[in-house]
Amino acid sequence: MYAQGLIGADTASGETAEFLAAFQARIDANEKIEPREAMPEGYRRTLIRQIGQHAHSEIVGMLPEGNWITRAPSLRRKAALLAKVQDEGGHGLYLYAAAETLGISREQMTQDLLSGKAKYSSIFNYPTLSWADIGAIGWLVDGAAIMNQIPLCRCSYGPYARAMIRICKEESFHQRQGYEIMLTLAAGSAEQKDMAQDALNRWWWPSLMMFGPPDSDSQNSDQSMAWKIKRFSNDELRQKFVDATVPQADRLGLSVPDDQLVWNEAKNGGAGGYDFGPIDWSEFWSVVKGDGPMNRQRIAARQKAWDDGAWVREAALAHAAKKAAQPQAAE
Amino acid sequence: MASAEDIFCGLLRLADDHLILGQRVSEWSGHAPQLEEDLALSNIALDLIGSARALYQLAGETEGKGRDEDQLAFLRDERAYHNLLLAEYPNTDFAHTILRQFYFSSFQQLYWQAALESTLPELAAIAAKSLKEVAYHHRHAADWVIRLGDGTELSHQRMLAAEANLAPYLGEMFEKDALAGRLADAAILPDPAELQAAFAADRANILTRASLPVADIESRLSGGRSGRHTEAMGHLLAELQYMQHRFPGQQW
Numbered sequence: 167m168y169a170q171g172l173i174g175a176d177t178a179s180g181e182t183a184e185f186l187a188a189f190q191a192r193i194d195a196n197e198k199i200e201p202r203e204a205m206p207e208g209y210r211r212t213l214i215r216q217i218g219q220h221a222h223s224e225i226v227g228m229l230p231e232g233n234w235i236t237r238a239p240s241l242r243r244k245a246a247l248l249a250k251v252q253d254e255g256g257h258g259l260y261l262y263a264a265a266e267t268l269g270i271s272r273e274q275m276t277q278d279l280l281s282g283k284a285k286y287s288s289i290f291n292y293p294t295l296s297w298a299d300i301g302a303i304g305w306l307v308d309g310a311a312i313m314n315q316i317p318l319c320r321c322s323y324g325p326y327a328r329a330m331i332r333i334c335k336e337e338s339f340h341q342r343q344g345y346e347i348m349l350t351l352a353a354g355s356a357e358q359k360d361m362a363q364d365a366l367n368r369w370w371w372p373s374l375m376m377f378g379p380p381d382s383d384s385q386n387s388d389q390s391m392a393w394k395i396k397r398f399s400n401d402e403l404r405q406k407f408v409d410a411t412v413p414q415a416d417r418l419g420l421s422v423p424d425d426q427l428v429w430n431e432a433k434n435g436g437a438g439g440y441d442f443g444p445i446d447w448s449e450f451w452s453v454v455k456g457d458g459p460m461n462r463q464r465i466a467a468r469q470k471a472w473d474d475g476a477w478v479r480e481a482a483l484a485h486a487a488k489k490a491a492q493p494q495a496a497e
Numbered sequence: 498m499a500s501a502e503d504i505f506c507g508l509l510r511l512a513d514d515h516l517i518l519g520q521r522v523s524e525w526s527g528h529a530p531q532l533e534e535d536l537a538l539s540n541i542a543l544d545l546i547g548s549a550r551a552l553y554q555l556a557g558e559t560e561g562k563g564r565d566e567d568q569l570a571f572l573r574d575e576r577a578y579h580n581l582l583l584a585e586y587p588n589t590d591f592a593h594t595i596l597r598q599f600y601f602s603s604f605q606q607l608y609w610q611a612a613l614e615s616t617l618p619e620l621a622a623i624a625a626k627s628l629k630e631v632a633y634h635h636r637h638a639a640d641w642v643i644r645l646g647d648g649t650e651l652s653h654q655r656m657l658a659a660e661a662n663l664a665p666y667l668g669e670m671f672e673k674d675a676l677a678g679r680l681a682d683a684a685i686l687p688d689p690a691e692l693q694a695a696f697a698a699d700r701a702n703i704l705t706r707a708s709l710p711v712a713d714i715e716s717r718l719s720g721g722r723s724g725r726h727t728e729a730m731g732h733l734l735a736e737l738q739y740m741q742h743r744f745p746g747q748q749w
Contacts (some may be wrong), residue, residue: 225532232526232528235523235526236736237739237740239740239744241516241553244546245546245547245550252526255536255539258532259532259536262532347749354747355744355747476530477649477652478534478645480651480652481644482644484648485647485648488647
């Protein structure tokens with residue numbers, strides 16, 4: 167989902183050619199860049215944008231799944247879903263902390279999310295309409311996120327790479343859990359199987375869009391690749407995802423909603439891979455620009471939580487200030 | 498003498514408290530005043546649901562009719578749920594949520610402490626595990642009661658409103674009806690009436706530190722133990738039971 171973090175990124179830097187070359191030499195030697203070290207402004211700006219969008223995606227991503235916590239069909243599923251949504255909040259927390267090492271506050275990032283200045287993954291602007299959507303999100307959305315994130319464990323920026331190692335472990339657990347929900351539904355009643363197929367039909371194309379626009383349209387990829395903020399192109403990752411996921415759909419006995427999907431022996435340098443139908447990029451851009459099915463509701467929900475919580479945050483600060491003002495002896 | 502039926506009913510009361518409060522607290526996931534509270538409230542809900550599962554499993558084994566945790570949790574009519582009315586009280590705002598959590602955790606911490614001595618070893622084991630969790634819930638909620646009671650004029654007013662609304666339900670926690678009496682006599686479950694004094698002391702300590710007045714514990718509103726609920730309960734169950742009602746008998 168995080169390749170979308172580079173949409174509209176401005177990688178331009180005003181430093182001298184000498185400074186940029188020395189920095190590039192460190193990157194090329196696979197050195198990790200750490201918070202207080204010198205870095206090009208464009209590098210810092212691009213990372214803040216990408217990590218911030220990743221953090222916001224985790225936070226907004228709590229909403230569509232949270233929509234089913236109170237209606238989960240068994241206690242075991244309810245507990246697993248609660249734990250998953252909690253993990254996403256935890257990921258948001260480490261990612262905000264990683265972005266803060268680059269000199270932006272969590273408060274500022276939150277304001278940027280609420281004002282629409284900062285984006286989050288387009289996928290969370292789709293609604294969760296049935297229990298099977300919880301399975302499909304784990305399987306497809308977390309599956310696509312892992313494809314994007316595994317390479318980021320080797321990102322040149324130390325705090326982001328380290329956060330990503332921990333996040334990837336949890337995401338792969340979520341992905342297996344989601345697939346297991348789909349397996350259970352696919353092996354269940356006709357109604358359950360229909361529910362699973364319907365979820366796959368609705369989540370398949372938006373999941374492919376998570377990798378971001380086609381390489382032919384990603385202007386900033388070259389610089390981000392050179393800086394090792396991004397390690398594979400959008401289309402490469404999308405292809406890997408399709409190749410990994412289609413056999414999983416087959417195992418479920420579900421059909422991928424693409425009548426142009428076909429195995430192509432010649433693909434991937436002769437290793438074979440799937441050709442797939444065209445992605446509706448007009449839908450993607452419409453969702454990115456704010457006109458997806460749930461964009462307004464997602465931001466409204468975050469805004470409401472922020473506004474409704476203002477008195478709580480103010481009270482906590484006021485109490486802390488009163489305590490700090492008390493003489494030590496009173497403790 | 499406590500019969501197997503008594504033990505089953507006693508465990509169900511306890512399990513229902515945890516399930517219904519866990520369901521309520523889980524409604525906050527993704528909507529809390531700050532990210533740290535999203536994590537804390539989800540964690541508390543998760544612990545409550547976890548305790549509910551252990552208690553329903555034990556209740557089902559005690560009953561011996563082959564009902565599993567989900568059949569007990571999802572497939573009863575409203576009148577057959579026996580939770581405290583406090584547990585089903587709507588979240589309302591963060592003040593009500595946190596005060597409700599403080600009251601329940603304070604009571605439950607004393608309850609689990611006493612249940613370590615239960616003559617039912619499976620229950621003593623659940624008590625030992627849950628005690629560690631409830632100690633955290635109690636500390637977390639008590640800290641917030643103090644912060645909010647003491648924080649700003651607005652937060653103080655909101656805590657006063659929450660206290661006024663929740664106080665009438667407190668007495669129900671300590672009610673000792675015939676069933677609770679038989680289970681206490683057999684040392685299977687703690688005697689709830691015996692926990693009231695320690696609860697009152699804990700409550701007075703925290704409310705005082707929060708600059709909130711300490712009113713008497715009222716028993717004005719009760720009925721949950723015999724299945725007479727508030728209007729809020731039907732709506733809670735409509736969500737909780739939705740999938741099991743719509744798709745009966747499926748594996749999930």
